[in-house]
Amino acid sequence: MVVLWRGRLALGLRRKPRLRGQDALATFSMLDAKPNHRLPPGTGTVGMWLFLAALTTLFGATMFGYAAIRLTSDRSPNLHYLNFPKSLWVSTVLILSASFTLHQALVNVRRERLAKMRKFLVATLVLAAGFILVQAPSLAILLKRHAESNKHGIFLYGLVFFLILVHALHVVGGIIGLSTTVRHGMQGKYDHENYAGIKHAAMYWHFLDGVWIVMFFGMLILG
16 A cells, blocks of 8 residues: 555655635636637627616616606606707707617628728717717706706706716717727728627617617606
């Protein structure tokens, strides 16, 4: 037995300590990892759908809460009490136009029309920035009206301000991602086989369109 044990030492076969917990998980992860490993095709799209599903829950809950407060609160005024800034109609046109131009960029990259793709990407970025520029004074007007109506115990302008602000912040996040997409388009990183960045940006922007339409017209109807 002594001879065998010494032989195991000589061959480097000494028993290794058992790994537990996080050490074991880390070891298995290293064993499973492969050089030049790539995620399966479509993984990013699935992740985007899950992300949009989570955001749908968020905005759906906020609109449901707005409708519940608007229709059941004793302190809520009659319907069509609110007076929305006319500039919100302009921002609606801008965000729908941005969605259209981004879709055109996606169509053109699939057809390998890269010059048109770049033009539509830039146009989308300009329209998206215009949306934020128009929304900013609209939010300021709503905040001012909230301060005036709050004196009479009416807080609806403040609630509308919050809803539009949350959406505007998601638009700002979309513009940041869109800026990266535009830069990659200008650098020639997209073609008819590789355009996931444009596809995901279009998915996110179409989602923002849908949310804004539901929010804006929902608030107009319940206003």
